[in-house]
Every structure is written in C-alpha cells, then in structure tokens.
Amino acid sequence: MTTLRLVPASPLAAPAPGVQAWRCSLAGDAAQVPSLVALLAPEERARAERYGRPDLRLRYIVGRATLRTILGTCLDLAPEEVAIVRGRRGRPELAPRHATDLDFNVSHTRATAIFAVTYGRRIGVDIEHSERRLNVDGVARKFMTPREQATLRALGDDARRRRLLLLWTCKEAMSKATGDALAAPFRELDVATDEPFALVAGPAPYVPAHWRLHGIDVGDGFLATAALWTGP
DSSP: OOOSTTSOEEEEOOSSTTOEEEEEESSOOGGGHHHHHTTSOHHHHHHHHHOSSHHHHHHHHHHHHHHHHHHHHHHTSOGGGOOEEEOGGGOEEEOGGGOOOEEEEEEEETTEEEEEEEESSEEEEEEEETTOOOOHHHHHHHHSOHHHHHHHHTSOHHHHHHHHHHHHHHHHHHHHHHTOGGGSOGGGOEEEOSSSOEEEEOSTTOOGGGEEEEEOOOOTTEEEEEEEEOOO
16 A cells, blocks of 8 residues: 655544545655656646746645545555546546545645545535635625625624635535536525534535535644535
C-alpha cells in the first residue's frame, strides 16, 4: 500500500463517521518537485507547465500529488496509477475503471488545502480563512436567503463577516458535492449554522433529508465544512 510519506499531508479529526480528512500546505519545497511531478499524469504535468508563476505551479504540483497519494492509499495503488477524470462541470472524480464507491473532494485557500474522502455517498468540502475581507452586505444580498440575511443583520460587523464566511463554506461544499459549482441556487439554500450545521430548505437536489453538513477542524483561523449528499 502507498503511504503519505512523500507529501506534506496531515490527518485531521474525522468530521463525520466514515469520512477521512487531511490538511496540507501547498507552499511545498522546491527540492521535492521532481519526485512529486513523477506522481502526476501526463496531462497534469502539462497543466503545471502552463502556470506562468512558479509559486502557482508549485502549489498545483503539491496539491495534485497529495491528492493522488491519498487516493492511492485508499485504493491500494501507486499514486501514478490513480485515474482521475472530470465529471459534471469539471468536478474531479475517480474513473469508472476503479469500480469503487469512494468519493473525494478538495478545497484550498491561502496556500492551504484540505482533502476529504468517503464511501457510498458524494462529498464536497470548502475552506475559507476567518480573516478574509469581503463585501458582506453585497455577498449576502446575492447569495443568502432572506432568513440568513436577517440572522446576519442581528450580528456585529466582525461576527457578521465570520458568519457569512461560514455560511459560504456550507453552500460551496454542497455545490461541489453535486458538481453544480457556482451554478447552484445559493440564494435558495437555507442553512442553519448553529451546531449542528443543517440545510433547512432548498430545491432539488438540495433536499434537506438528503444532506448532512459537518464542520472540519482545520485550526489556524480556518473555517471549513464537509457536505455529504446521500440522495439521488
């Protein structure tokens, strides 16, 4: 079985039963690049070469090599033997030839990435940093439900910004599980962020009975959510 020795991935506390999660720094060490590139598929190596900035190229190589190593560990394969394909709207998935119900997802911000895998259901993850600055009112009007907007208005400025970021990770994680990405009906996904997180309402396929939302403890001021989709 392959191991995670070649990549800077650290396991995180399981956000939910049957879910494994990892964190890694995408900054990496340039001296590692040759060994990490060797784990990539030819098309991934070509994509890496298209990055104009060395730091972005390094982040892509570290992230993809880490993903391949994690999946290889789960599948008992060498990282370079893992076949990753583009699914709905480009969502990365395992190729059908692997004949497994394993699903995975990745998110990154500030040169930090999280990876999560599970079996028998779809998973999406999203990570943000709690200190990220953004137009809270503008984002709320565009992407939050009326109930969520009312909840945000009741908070002080900093608490409102952090709550908005947390809501965003929940909605983004769900949209990544389905493959809808930014085409998801964010303004119709009504999320409660009091523990435990929950989808309160939404149009199909965002039916509350088919979703579970779980916070991921990443540390260092990061906010992250895993969304598990068990429905059709």
